[in-house]
Amino acid sequence: MLDKNFTPAATERDLYAAWEKDGAFAAHPDSNAAPFTIMIPPPNVTGSLHMGHALTFTVQDVLIRWRRMQGRDALWQPGSDHAGIATQMVVERLLAAEGTDRKAMGRAAFLDRVWQWKAESGGAITTQLRRLGASLDWPRERFTMDDGLSAAVRRVFVTLHREGLIYRDRRLVNWDPQFQSAISDLEVESREIRGHLWHIAYPVEGSDRRITVATTRPETMLGDTAVAVHPTDERFADLVGRFAILPLTGRRVPIVADEYSDPEKGTGAVKITPAHDFNDFAVGQRHSLPMPSVLDREGKITLVEIEGELAAVPGVADPAFVRGLAGQDRFAARKAIVAELERLELLTKTEPHTHQVPHGDRSGVPIEPLLTLQWYCNAEVLAKPAIEAVEQGRTRFVPQQWENTFFAWMRDIQPWCISRQLWWGHRIPAWYAPDGTVFVAESEADALAQAAAKFGTPVALAQDEDVLDTWFSSALWPFSTLGWPEQTRELARYYPGDVLVTGFDIIFFWVARMMMMGHHFMKDVPFRTVYIHGLVRDERGQKMSKSKGNVIDPLVLIDQYGADALRWTICALTGPGRDVKLGPARVESSRGFVTKLWNAARFCEMNGVAPDPDFDPATATLPLTRWILDAANRAIAEATAALDSYRFDEYAAAAYRFTWNVFCDWFLEFAKPALAKPDSAEAAEVRRTAAHVLGLVLRLLHPAIPYVTETLWDYFRYAAPGSLIATAWPEPTPIPGAEAARAELDWVVRLISEVRGVRAEMNVPPSRLAPILMKDAAPEALSRGAAWMEAIARLARASSFGPLEGEVPAGSAQSTLDEATIVLPLAGLIDLDAERARLAREAGKARDEADKIARKLANPDFVARAREEVVEENRDRLAAMQADMARLEAALARIA
């Protein structure tokens, strides 16, 4: 006997372990089945399962389980990402706690330490994925810094370098002073900062005039090499070509005309610091200005490059003050400079100013544009075939609107800075000879050989100190995990993948780059479909964040309600392009669904329902069994169509409605009278059908709620233990006499609902049974009612069912059903005034509706222009509504 409730905690671990041990998650590269591939978005090795993971991996698991059941050779490729900055930060924090740091340890020792950390603590998320029920092919697990994947990275780097698509360049980068590394454009996020706009007067050389500039970063003025005004700005026209004296340093800087200057902004004159501002850099290039750096890699003032030029100008510049700034933090220097300008009376105005300031997305500190030598990837060239692939539909975004986002970014893509000044990651495969010659090679031996060939003698080489952007190796994931550059059978079979599932925040970082690399190296798209889901938010719609304290831990929810409940909630809430608002209450109600299923199974068990492998739905003879089999067919079709179109919400709704509102609410109730005579042939058919339909329900629900379904599947011994995961996804089968069965059972449902409604509204206690008398009923209705007497008696609290003989008894409640009037003799039990009011209300509703339709039909344009079947439908409805109204009014007249 099944326990009273399903206890997930007692089941989940064992069931998962059994699946895993039996190889239930494994792909079968040698099979004849069509492959179906999902590459996991590799979670950071530092990561622990959060709600976003729970969402994305639930969706992926639903898809992979569903396709596996459909007979596809399903590969869900697992793995994790080395996550350069994130991992380095974690280990550096550990070192700090030990009172040391990576520089003191040295590179090799530090890397050993990171690997050690990974071995000890890096696998947390894979354990957590198992708790969620994710059916990944674990023996194929990969890590972006595995030997194989590292070899792929080197091959790609060397190839793109040879093709001229990877190169070194000295230009402005987004510099993160916290990490002391370059970061890509994508890793920069704008934050709104309430700062100041300082107006600073620059004396004009050889005159008593001043030109005033406005800035939010006065410390950068040390590196100014010009003041720019707009060519058409008459206010400054006569100053163009003259020189300003840069306060503090006393340097002469030209006043130039440049379109970049916006007369509307600030004072109309803008200071130009080419080494510390992207726009200014462009101005500097146009006017061949020097580009002195005044900030170092830590964000401190460095005056190395311009120190020799410091000039004392009384009341304007004081070299001693400037020298005193050297080594100061940029923000301390800002403060000092503002104070000094004020003292010099060159600060003409200070206004509060709210503006967007770029910050490092991980470090959270303001980034500093810095002139450095870095490795770049020519993304523009790589993007072209990727754009075409989406334009031609070879890769499709779901929902499609995300294609616009993809296109907008890809068509205006900037060079990708791929080098990082970190230690943890793929070290750049470039070696330098003492004279600076670069040798790019897949191995040091190759580089040495190249160098020896070039110089005619062996030379010592030093490898580039930098590592690659983490996303560089992620970009190769769809093929590097399959063994590329080796031509493995997996590569041939599982590339391109079918679906990539991810969030929109990752389209640029990852999706776009996989598209570029996949196309370049595999000559085909990496996946046919990109399914983009929303974000998980809390139940009030707030983004979850530690600082808000509204983070929900999926593992806690799994502990409390079970993995199935969490998965079901996610599934039911995942519509297209929607964020998922999720709170414990939602998960609790999902647990209710799991329990409902469990109890339905218990009921089946109690009534001797057992699977019969020889059961054939086409041999069903009873209206009840034909009806439920037909309804199951429709549920199967709906659920399948929903999954086909990535409508996880509709899939869940269809499966839910069938399970709860059809199978439990009606079928099992209707089955009770038959089951009460367990030895009858009728009961036997009902039991066999119930077992079959319960099996269908378990199969339909398995992708979403694998644990409870597999538990029940095994308990009932539908097949070998643990086999539901590998059981065929159901398909609709022809049911003879389905239409007649549907008409009959639908009528019974409507009769019971009608009687229940009247009784409840009239406050008739359920314990009080009453006859159901049918006035003016067609013979078919009477015979149906008679046939279903037992069920009607139970469900509509009826003592009898039959035609009304003679007059409607005084004190009856009345209602209508099709051509008939339902009469419930309840004299003394109901309030006649209330019954009159109820009938009047019902008649009124029918009248309103009839009037509405009549008006529509009275419109000649409607009759002339609307589709014929719509007009016909309205005529039928009008007739039905008028007849119903007449019956209700007659009923009312009888008790008036």
Next chain:
RNA sequence: GGGCGGUUAGCUCAGCGGUAGAGCGUCUCGUUUACACCGAGAGGGCCGGCGGUUCGAACCCGUCACCGCCCACCA
């Protein structure tokens, strides 16, 4: 500044040309032999505003408002 999405019952959302729906919550009733993690029933909506197209608009078009997000932008 450019773009995308949203605005439907108290809440969360579905519906996207032809009778306004679900879940949760609310209220009423209920120990009917699977389930109180339950059952039965009820109430609740000028489908954001204004125009337009159409025989017909929650749905299509235009416009405005508000909310959210992305991109650009350190004067």
